Amino acid sequence: MELNPILELNSLPKEGMWYVLSGIGDSPSMRVGHTATFVRQAGQVLIVGGANPDGTFAEHYRLCLSTLSWDRVDGPAQLGRYEHAAFQTESRPRRVFAFAGAGTDSNRSDVVYVDVRSDGTPGKWKALSPLLAGEPPSPRTYHAGEAACRGDHLYVFSGGLAGADAVPDSRVHRLDLAERRWETLEVADSASSVSESPPTPRQGHAVAVTDSALFVHGGMHRGEFYSSLHRFDLHNRVWSTVSSGDNNTGAPCARAGHGAVLWRQRLLVFGGLGRSGALNDLYSCDLETYQWSRIEVQGDALQPRLDFAHCLCDIEIRPDRDEDEQQPQQRQDSESAAGTPSAENSTVEGGAQDAGSGQRPTYLVTCLLINGGMDTEGNIFDDTLVYPLAIRCLVSDS
Template sequence: MFSCLQVLVHGVSVGHTCTFLPSKDGSKGRIVLVGGANPNGSFSESYIINLETHEWDIPGWDGLQARYEHCGFVAESDSLCVFAGAEQTGNLNCVQILHTSDDITGHGLWKTVQVKGTPPSARTYHTNSACIGDRLFVFSGGDAGATPVTDPQVHIFDSVSATWTQPETRGTPPAPRHGHVIAAVGTVLYIHGGMAGDKFYSDMFSLDTETMKWEKVRAKGDVPPGVAAHASVTFGRNIFIFGGMTSEGATNSMFKFHSDKQQWTLVKFEGDLPPGRLDHSSCLVPWRVRTGNSEEHATQNSEPDVKHLCFVFGGMDTQGVIFNDCLVTIVT
């Protein structure tokens, strides 16, 4: 079932990113929300949910260029990065970085990376799952309105060397699109859905990042309808997608893709589902749970069970209602 995480909520937002940052002191960690927008404009602020206290912190981070519908990722080099997105004056293609090894709730500075190589053209690119190791993979994205960029290339940003490359690929790539999700399972990237103009895509493609070969996934099972502006998390060999916009409006469905079986399953929940939404953001949160409730049990240094949660924040429906709720559901 979906549950509403009770936190002291900040304002409504769409097009933000949310990223889980593990704790270094044994606590439950934090979730960082970066950027986003509402009818008043785009944001240059970041917010932190403390999962130990269920309270918001506003870190003293300066330097972020206001943006929404960007992507965010934490590289293995322990830095939080954002790329692309849009602001009121147009699309962006810069990379900004914040070193998370510093005091996460204290003062910090977003720095614009002086990149080497040729960066992708400015675009919207709303995902937080397209990172393998220290490399961010970029394919397609939004140009203007419902029109995607026409660029068919795969762009790779190496966050260690700050270098963009465009490797040659084999096979037939997906059609240009925006609002798609990109998720990594091991060394394979999966691209699902998205839209171009008034067309919603229901297809799925894989890209083996070792051979750089595209393949169309012939998925079976409960194949989702064409959808865009949805969100995804990956756990193990499975990809979970939630929400998005279809030709029928905003949806609140969740689907699970078994990458080994190449099969979709509609996830069924007990109880009420949250409102359908698009342009929200999600991340995977490991949650430590100790079995038993006695004080004696708690002092035996037993390893806690770890459940994995899909965390969802914000988004909007097709009538323009913007949400500020925090939702969680167990995916293990």
């Protein structure tokens, strides 16, 4: 049995290793199809929804990152869903939205939200009203993640209909939360803008958005898995294939149900379901060169999984004095070609403030967080793990 080290708030994690986040309190039970959202202003991660053989969940969980403690908050029946999208907007950083997903009896296309108060406690979940203008996407699942939101806009591409079938929709939909309006971004039809055909309808794909483009990676439809990375130019409204997946050296294999986040102009992809079963590999794609690199994990890897909750989050670490004295006095930010901390060089960034004599220094650790999911052997997980991506010194004792 593989054993990953436990993340401690008084011990600086090592680069390139997965850590178990063993929090106290009422943590989420085993589930799939749920979401994780980092609410920076509250220092919390919200786990919303999900399902297991016992049914669909309508509660959410709060993980306080300063104490690594969990608590459960029951929600209304309308919150009960899985394989939905959860996201935040730039203008409402304390508000967490959930869109679409599968309910107990059918797929959904509604938008609900909850506000996290200044003391960290959540308000009540509400339906977004008044009614949204424009034509919303049809009900669907497995269509997007938090990385599909940019500014005040959520982008939706394709998704699941039922079973292994995708919705017959290859259009890009955009929800403007400021205007409460849906719109469809049609592919340009002009001599000056030559576009490839949109990617075929799919589900379980990854969607990520930058200021200029929407990216779609992987996914599946009726047993066929996809590996390419597609780019939709948001200004010119044209599609292009920027990475052919399996045929591109260093690229991840075809997969669906994987996790994807945007970090420092890179798309990070973890796990999912491939042709040979569940996966536990981690890849980075530079979104300027479209070069993929596999990130080599030190120590034990995670159990292969798909359909898990994931997000980026920041955790403050204050090493014990005896441990901190063993840390280098001067560190430079160094990354490997994959965009992750180098095992040979320090990754703690500078810019620290002086903590004064007798105070412990404080480090901010940016992590990829994973919760739950399942494998192809019938196992459903309830664990939470983090992979440190960068470490920044906030307060120094020098």
